[in-house]
Structure formats: structure tokens, C-alpha cells
Amino acid sequence: MKLNRIGVFFSFVLCFITTFTNAQDITLRQAYDLMLSKNGNVKASNFEVKEMEEEHKATKGLRLPTVSVSGTYMHLDKDITADLNEQKNTVGGLLGITDPTAVLGDWDFTLQEKNLGFATANVSMPIYAGGKINAANKASEIKLALSETKHKIKEDELTINLINYFFKLKLAQEAVQLRQEVYNVILLHNNQANKFFENGIIPEVETLNAKVALSNANRELLAAKKDVDLATTAVQNLIGVNSISGLNSEFTKPTIVKPLQEFTNDMLSDNEQLKIIEKNHELAKVGVQVENSDYFPKVGVSGKYILWKDNLPLVDTKWFVGVGVEWELFNGFQREHKIKASKYKISQVEELDKQARLNLTTYTEKLYNTMQKELEQYESLNADEALANRLKFMRTRAFEEGTGTSLEVVDATLKLSEIKLHKIKALYEYNVAYGELMVLTGKTAAFLNQN
Template sequence: MKSAVRTLLTAAALTVAVPLAAQPDGQLLSLDEAITAALTDNPAMKAAAYEEKAAVQERRAAIGLRMPRIGVTGAYAYLGKDIGFDLNDMKEPVNGLAGQILGSGMVPPQYIPTIQGLISPLLAADWSLTIQDRSLGFVGGEVTLPIWMGGKINAANRAAKINLRTAEAQGEQTRNALISELVERYFGLSLARQVVEVRRQVVDGVRRHLEDAVALEKNGMISRSERLYVEFKMTEAERELANAELEAGTVASALSNTLGREGEWLPVTAMFMVDEIGELADYQALAQERNPLLNQVSLKRQLAEEGVRAQRADFLPQVAAMGGGMFYNYQVSGLVPRWAVGVGIHIKLFDGLNREYKYSAARQTVRRVGELQNKAGQDIAVLIEKLYNQLLNYRNQMASIDSSLAFAEEYLRMKNAAFLEGMSSSSDLIDAELNLAGVRAERLQAAYKFDLALARLLEAAGISEEFADYARRADARPIYFDKK
């Protein structure tokens, strides 16, 4: 009987103290270090950075729309025949006309032989003229400078600026979501490791008590039902320990994934609760100003408005200056000019009402995005109110759990004293021990849920980077399994 009492006292001491000194090997990791690592190495942050860089390049490309277009063109062609005029068919009529004139008496006879001598070589000559040889080639350049495109270039540049700001807002949204994810997994691992240690110590205590219970049953000092009850609790404790170890392994892998680094991590920053949360209206006001999702919706509306301007530009004339010249030519006719400059204007008169319908569709898009913006603002306000109320609930729940913890500790003390006096069974003492462990685990769960709700509240308000500051505040109370 004394051995059983000693075993129970040892188990009770282990359950109350919950020493966590025997930690597995691993790398110590503070919350600040974890945030820095995640924001540096997580693939989602790297992808967001690439997205911003792409938007910067698109912005530069839009600026280039204002610049002249300069190009070099080269060509070679072999035509089916030379380009020119063949007047050989005119020889006979010309010869006949000359004979008529010479025979009409209008020309003095003494001059006729001289004139015929002049006409004969002309009539014998080839009366064909080649303007362009069938084989030709050239190398030249052209320049086009937009002067007025109806406002399309300005709209494209403003849209590129908006897309860049949208990429930055998306990066901020990724950053805030990543911090919330990190808080969930960092403190989740801290919680899981403590639960594993507690479950392991409970198993060890119940195992020693089972050994004594078997011995006491053989000596007829306890009934078979009490020994079976201890075996049942032993099986239950082992099952809960196995589940806790699996959960800890899963959360550890999830944390490594969030950090973007492989390793065995030991969280050293304790879960915490703060007494002063602030006013609900302050968080809602911050969200309207800094929430990345709301910023993106606002930017989408601005982008839709630029789409309206771009479609309206199709109704206006487009003017461009142009020029070009040949640097080198091969057998190109001298009749072809070697350079040219000018100004062109294009006015679209009718295109099957395509412009009208696209312009109307762009205006409808602005209205649609405006309604989505209003709804998003309302949804964020409701989300913040929900998370804020959850914080208050977890804080109030912690006060209730502290009362339950005081009762559970006193109840265990009373059951232990009654057991020593022989007025309580061992099963009652084990139940009191497990009840105390359960209350303390519930206390940790409340702190974990509080921190997670706080991280999500700050994410919704657009100030996730301030989460670590909350942990360092003067009114922040670290929450441990074995401390109030």
C-alpha cells in the first residue's frame, strides 16, 4: 500500500510540475527569427517579389509607348520582267507621217536627203525604255512617332502604374497571410510539443501505478475492477500520446514548409495573452486604409476606369509622324525617292458598332467592380468584428479556465489527502490527475486560439507586422502549461 501511495504521489507531482527540461535535440527558434526566415525564404514571398519585378518591367514597357519606333528593313526581289515602256510599234506610224510631210512640198527638196538621213537611225533604234531592272534590293530604315493616339497611351501608362501598385498590394497580402500562417504553425508546434511531453509523463505515471495495482490485486488489497480501470486509463493514455506525437510531427513539417527551411525546430517564444486589445472601431478604420485586399479592389476599380478611357480613345483620331530612307540599294531605279517624311492621321468611321459595345461593356465593368468594392469593405468590417469578439471570448475564457485550474489543483490535493487516509480510491486520484492535466491543456489551447485570432485580426487590419510587438508589450502574459 505504501508503494502505491508513493507511486501516486510521484505521478501527481509530475502532472502538476510538468517539467519540460527533457527536450529533443533541435534548433532554438524565436518568433522574430521565424518571421524573418519565413519572409526571406518562403517560396510564396519569392513569387510575390518576382510578380512585383514583372509589374515594374510592364510599367517601363508602357513608358516606351511614347517613344519613337525605329526599324531597319532589307529586301531583295526578282520580278517577272523588267519594268518599262516598249514604243517599237510606233515606228511605222512615225515613218509614214515623216514620208507624208517630206512629200507634201512643205520641205524644200534640197533638205529632204539630210532629214531622211537623220530619221533613218532613229527608226532603226530600239524604241523600248527600262525604268526598273527585274532584279533589285535595298536596305533602309523607318521611324514612326505617335503624336496623338486618342488618349490610349496615357491610359496604358496609368494602367501600368495601377498594375504595379496592385502587385505591391498582392505582395503585402501574401506577407500578412504568411505571418498568420507562421503564428498558427509556430505556436501550434509549441503547443503540440508540450502536449506530447505531458502525455508521455502521464503514461509513465499510469504505468507505474498499473504495476503497483497488479501487485496490490495479487495481495488482495484492491479489487479486480480497480486494476482493470487502471489498465483502461493506461491504454487511453498511450493512445493519446501516440496521437499527440503524430500531431506534433505534422505541425513540425508544416512549420518547416512555412519557414522555407528544413530542420528540427524548438520554439522558444511562449504563447501569450494581452489584457488591452484596443477598440473595434480602430481596427476597422485601419482595415479601410491598409487592408491589401481592399486596396486591390480599389485599384481594380481604377483599372476599370482606365479601360473606359482606352475604349473611348477609339472614337478619336490617331495622329503619327513617320519617315524613312534607304541606306543602300541594288539596281533600284533612280526615279524612286531615297527618303520620305510625313504625318498620318487615322479616323475610324464605322466598325460594325464594335467600339460602342466595348465602351458600354467597360462602363458596366466599372459599376460591377464598384459594387464588389462596397461588398468587400463590408465583409472585412464584419470579419474584424468577428475576430475581435473571438479575442474577447478567449480572454474571458482564460479567466474561467484559471478558476477551473485552481479548483482542479485543490481537488487533486483533496483526493490525494483522502487517498492517504484510505477514504478515496486510486481511480478517483487518477481521474483528478487527468482532470488537472486536461484543464491545463485547455488553458494552452485558449492561449493558442487567442494568438491565432490576434494574428488574423491584424492581418485583416493590414498590420500583421505588428504581431511580434504585441508579444513584447508590457501587458503580454506568457502562457505555459505549468505556470499561471
């Protein structure tokens, strides 16, 4: 009974250790999700999109009235007066008044005391701006879409880097495993060679070959482990985590998913760089509309309401409204040249679009050819691996029977390991090229779900 409890306890501990060990194992999809949530460049790009969202909302406010409150309190050096006593005396003479001051009083009036103040509520609203407000809103909408597309491009760039780093780590880990297998085989062979030498079956020179091969295998194993450490650091930094213990995703076996023309069509219809150019083309057209709007008058309404006043006897009204019109008839041909400049901008973007399509078509073919080449390499290496396995088996048996040399066994072992390593590299190159092609054609999710 006690043994059963101990067994249950150790089973529980083993299960816990296994769960904890695998807790940090991640798939490519999980690494991608972590990168989007933790990578600083992604966060910065996302804040840029939010900034443009607020700018777009602010531009919408151009259609709405502006309401403000203003106030002024002033102190003049002296009162503003009007001395009409000379005119009073003239009037008194005409009326035959001998003492005008006694009859008519003092005609020295204070029009405005030196201390005065007022506060107003102000409203203004554009009615017509020649289409400039509509164009500004359209431009703002395009700029927001541009920022979103640029954010997607930043995500795509980092995703391509992630695919490269992730599979480079996978390559390094499998290389370590392969180097370890080679080391174990050569170690076993070295031990056998030493025993054969001790029993007088083989000369000492055969043991020297085995020892040199063992030293080389150990050196390559240590170097491969360093490659794993470096690749692990690159992945961790990109996805924003402190540690990962393993990868759950496997290499996708090479295959040609669809013809080149279909990949090219996807690239020309879904690539984010082309969408950037398309949005810039729309923005350039809006720029022409903005410049054309300067030919038309600008009309707006405004109004004020006097909330408070102090010592303003001449201002007896409480509010007023008005309509303003401004029409610039001539400005030194500035409008004409600005319109031409805007049209050149459209032509510039159109030429960029043509060249970008040519470049993307060429790059698509390059990635596709890389996939094809690595597929051919992989299939050829599969056949070579079967032959190398057979050769290693025969060399090992010959050595054990005393008809072969240690050097032949080591050579067969290294040839087999070299073929396996080339197979892993072919898988790496294929997956990186395939992943980049899928990301650039807008099929990121489909690629990630395959891994």
C-alpha cells in the same frame, strides 16, 4: 589538474551540443522570414510582380519613336521595259525622217532590270492618339500596383497559415508535455498502488484502476507525439526547411488590445483586398478613357532613309518624311457600346467594394469575438486550475492515508490535465484569431514582434 581538464572538456562538449541543438530553434518571426525567402508560392508571386514591372516599362515605350532597318532583294521574271518604237516612227514621219531608227535610234527602253535590291532605315513616332497612350501607361501603372497588392495578399494568406501551423505545433508540443506529466503522475500512483496492495493496505481492484489509467495515459501520450510530428512537417513544408528542433516563441497571453471599432477602422483602411478593389475601380475608369479616345484622330510621323540600293534607276532620292492622320468617323456604334460597357464595369466594382466592406466588418467582429471568448475561457480556467490542483492534492493524500480510492486520484489527475489542456487550446485559438486579425489589418510586423 587532470580532473579540471576533463571537466573543461566536458563543459566544452556540453556547450557545443547545446548550441547545435538550439541552432534550429526558431521564433515565429524567423519562420516568417524563412517562408518569404524559400516558399515556392511566394517566389512565384514575386516573379509575377517582376513580369508586370517589365510590362510597365514596355508600355512606356509607346511614347518613343520606333526605329528599324529593313532590306529587300528581288528577282523578277523579266526586265520591266517600255517599247516606244511606234511612237518613234510617228515622230520620224512628222519630221520627214525616212529612216527613224538610223537617226533616232532604238526606243525600246529598260526601265527596271529584273534583279534589284534596297535597304532602308525607318523611323515612326505617334504624335497624338486621342489620349490612348496616356491611358495605356496609366493602366499599366495600375496593373503593376495590382500585382504588388496581389503579392502582398499571397504573403498574408501564407502568413495566416504559418501562424496557424506554428501555434498548432506549439499546442501539440505543450500537449505532449502535459500528457507526459499526466503519465508520470499516474505511473507513480500505479507504483504506489502496487506497493499498497502488496502490503495488504488496499484491495486489488484499486491497482486495476491505476493500471487502466496508466494505459490510457500512455496511449494519449503516443497520440500527442504523432500530432507533434504532423504539425512539425506542416511548418517545415511551409517555410521551406528540412528540419526544426524547437520553437522559441511563446503564446501571447489573452488580452483585449483595443476596442472593436478601432480594429474595424484598421480593416477598412488597410486591408489588401479593399486595395485590390480600389485599383480595379481606377482601372475601370481608365477603360472609359481608352474607349473615348476612339472618337479622336490618330496622328503620327514617319520617315525612311535609303541606306543602299541596287538597280533602282527610278528611285533617285535618299530619304523622305511624312505625317499620317487616321480618323475613324463611324464604326457601327461600336464605340458607344464599349463606353457603356466600361461604365457598367465601374458600377460593378463599386458594388463589390460595398459588399466587401460589409463582409470584412462582419469578419472583424467574428475574430474579435473569438478573442474575447478565449480570454473569458482562459481566465475562467485559471480559477478552475487552482481548484483542481487543490482537489488532486487532497485526493492523493487521502489515498496515501487509506481513506481514498485509486479511482478518485486518477479522476482528480485527469480533471486537472483536462483543464490545463483547455487552457492551452484557449491560448492557441486566441493567438490564431489575434494573428489573423493583425495580418488582415496590415499589422503583421507588430504581431510578429510580440512573439
